[in-house]
Amino acid sequence: MSIKELRQNYHQEIGRSIIRIRQDKQRKVEYPNFADGTSKASAAIAWGIVHHLGYQANYETVSEQHAGGLFQSITNSFLQQSFELLAHLQSGKYVYSVQRTAISGFTQYEHLAYLQKIIDKDKNLRSAFGGDYMVAPDIVVGRMPVSDEEVNSRDIVLDQQNNVSNLTPFRAANQTNIKPILHASISCKWTIRSDRSQNTRTEALNLIRNRKGHLPHIVAVTAEPLPTRIASLALGTGDLDCVYHFALPELQAAIQEIDNEDQLDMLNMLVEGHRLRDISDLPFDLAS
Numbered sequence: 001m002s003i004k005e006l007r008q009n010y011h012q013e014i015g016r017s018i019i020r021i022r023q024d025k026q027r028k029v030e031y032p033n034f035a036d037g038t039s040k041a042s043a044a045i046a047w048g049i050v051h052h053l054g055y056q057a058n059y060e061t062v063s064e065q066h067a068g069g070l071f072q073s074i075t076n077s078f079l080q081q082s083f084e085l086l087a088h089l090q091s092g093k094y095v096y097s098v099q100r101t102a103i104s105g106f107t108q109y110e111h112l113a114y115l116q117k118i119i120d121k122d123k124n125l126r127s128a129f130g131g132d133y134m135v136a137p138d139i140v141v142g143r144m145p146v147s148d149e150e151v152n153s154r155d156i157v158l159d160q161q162n163n164v165s166n167l168t169p170f171r172a173a174n175q176t177n178i179k180p181i182l183h184a185s186i187s188c189k190w191t192i193r194s195d196r197s198q199n200t201r202t203e204a205l206n207l208i209r210n211r212k213g214h215l216p217h218i219v220a221v222t223a224e225p226l227p228t229r230i231a232s233l234a235l236g237t238g239d240l241d242c243v244y245h246f247a248l249p250e251l252q253a254a255i256q257e258i259d260n261e262d263q264l265d266m267l268n269m270l271v272e273g274h275r276l277r278d279i280s281d282l283p284f285d286l287a288s
Contacts, residue, residue, distance in 0.1 A: 001081075001085070002085075003082055003085065003280050003283065004280070006078055006081050006082050006085075007078070007279065007280045009078075010074065010075075010077075010078040010246075010279065011053050011246075011247065013074050013077075014070075014071070014074055014223075014246065015053065015055040015056075015058075017062075017070050017074065018033075018062060018067045018070050018071060018074070018190070019032055019033065019034065019050065019055055019058065020032070020033045020058050020059065020060055020061065020062050021033070021057045021058060021059050022037060023059070024037050029043070031043035031046060031047070032046040032047060032049075032050050033062065033064075033067065034046055034067075034190055034191050034223045034224070034225065035047075035191075035225055036191070036226070039226065041226060041258070041260055041263060042225050042226050044254075044258045044260075045225035045226065045251065045254045045255055045258060045260075045263070046225040046254075047254075048250070048253065048254025048255070048257055048258065049225060049247055049250045049251055049254050051254075052247075052250040052253050052254060053247060053250055064190070067190050068188070068189075068190045071188050071190045071221075071223065072098045072138045072139060072188040073098050075139065075186070075188055075221050075246075075279070076096055076097075076098045076139045076186075078279065079096070079139070079141070079186070079282065079283060079286070080096050082280075082282075082283035083141075083283050083286060083287065085283070086283055086284065086287045089287050090287050092143050092144065092146065093143070093144040094141055094142065094143055094144070094183065095141070095142045095143075095144060095180055096139070096140070096141055096142075097139070097140050097142075098138065098139050100136040100137065100138065101136060101137070101140050102135070102136050103135045103136070103137070103140075103182060103185070103207065104116070105179060105180075106140075106142055106179055106180055106181060106182035107145075107169040107175070107179050107180070107181050107182075107213060108181065108182055108211040108212055108213035108214070108216070109182065109207075109210060109211060109212070110179060111212060112210060135185070135203045135206050135207055137185040137186060137187060137203065138186060138187050138188040139184075139185075139186035139187075139188060140182060140184065140185060140186070141182075141183045141184040141186070141217075141286065142180030142181060142182055142183055143180055143181045143183045144172075144178075144180050144181075145169060145170055145171060145172040145174075145175060145178060145179075145180070145181065146170060146171065146172060147172050147173070148160070148171065148172075148173055151171070158171075169181060169213065181213070182216040183216055183217065183286070184216050184217035184218075184219065184286050185203070185204075185207055185216050185217070185218050185219075186217075186219055186220070186221060187200045187203065187204075187219070187220040187221070188220070188221050188222075189220060189221070189222040189223075189224065189233075190222070190223050190224075191222070191223065191224050192222055192224040192226075192229045192230060192232060192233060193229075197229075197232040197233045200220055200233055200240070201233070201236070201239050201240075204218045204239040204240050205239055208239070217241055217285070217286055218239070218240050218241055219240055219241050219242055219243070219244060219282065219285075220233050220240055220243045220244070221243075221244045221245075221246065221279060221282070222243065222244075222245060222246070223245070223246045223247070224245075225251065225254070226263065227251075227255070227263050227264075227266040227267040227270060227276075228262070228263060228266050230243060230245070230266075230270060230276060231266055231269075231270060234270050234275035234276050235270070235275060241285070242274070242275060242276070242277055242285065243270075243275060243276050243277075244276075244277050244278065244279050244281065244282045245276060245277070245278060245279065246279050247278070247279070248271075248276065248277065248278035248279070249278065251267070252267065252271075255267055
């Protein structure tokens with residue numbers, strides 16, 4: 001199966017499970033549930049995406065919280081299947097989770113579990129430090145450490161009699177309780193509002209500041225139709241590697257059709273500035 005086919009399946013599953021048409025009877029308007037019904041531009045762009053993806057109108061109810069959980073799960077499945085297609089470009093065993101796994105379960109951040117225990121026992125420390133550094137991303141991708149047998153599969157790289165390479169967590173032999181190495185932290189935002197973008201940035205900063213080891217990929221995936229709102233995540237100091245839209249070509253076509261110069265200018269800035277890419281780009285970026 002190709003990336004294109006997996007992308008099509010991804011959109012079909014999102015259409016079946018998440019996308020619904022909301023009705024505002026007071027204002028006599030209808031709009032897809034990933035649009036802001038109070039914004040004409042948001043509703044028009046969302047309708048354009050729906051039409052370009054060939055979705056059929058579905059008026060069943062899906063709560064916003066449930067939609068967010070489904071978006072995480074479906075996106076995780078797409079990434080896992082896509083990543084497997086690129087196995088020949090990378091080595092190692094990867095694990096995936098959408099259970100908001102605490103980062104203390106990974107080697108770069110395992111010290112935070114000990115810190116949390118100390119803070120939990122002292123109310124003064126709790127008030128001083130809080131718990132914002134304990135990030136639980138929407139989707140995590142971890143790489144498992146390798147055995148010495150794997151390392152020596154082609155040549156004798158490690159000689160057990162030599163006291164070398166004994167501190168790297170990449171060797172399973174160096175870990176008492178084997179934990180994966182955090183490869184990627186992925187924030188999934190079905191839509192973007194100012195508070196949600198701030199939460200994502202806070203999580204990213206904590207991943208950057210609190211690590212002991214290399215920095216994982218830090219990205220966000222969204223279905224938000226307004227580029228000006230996507231910019232609240234994508235533009236800035238580089239807290240995130242990049243933001244990925246669940247249907248970028250369809251978003252571009254929809255904005256061109258409604259002839260909204262402000263949204264089109266922002267979209268072009270994000271894409272040309274390498275701050276916004278399509279979901280189909282993400283597996284390749286994670287493999288780099």
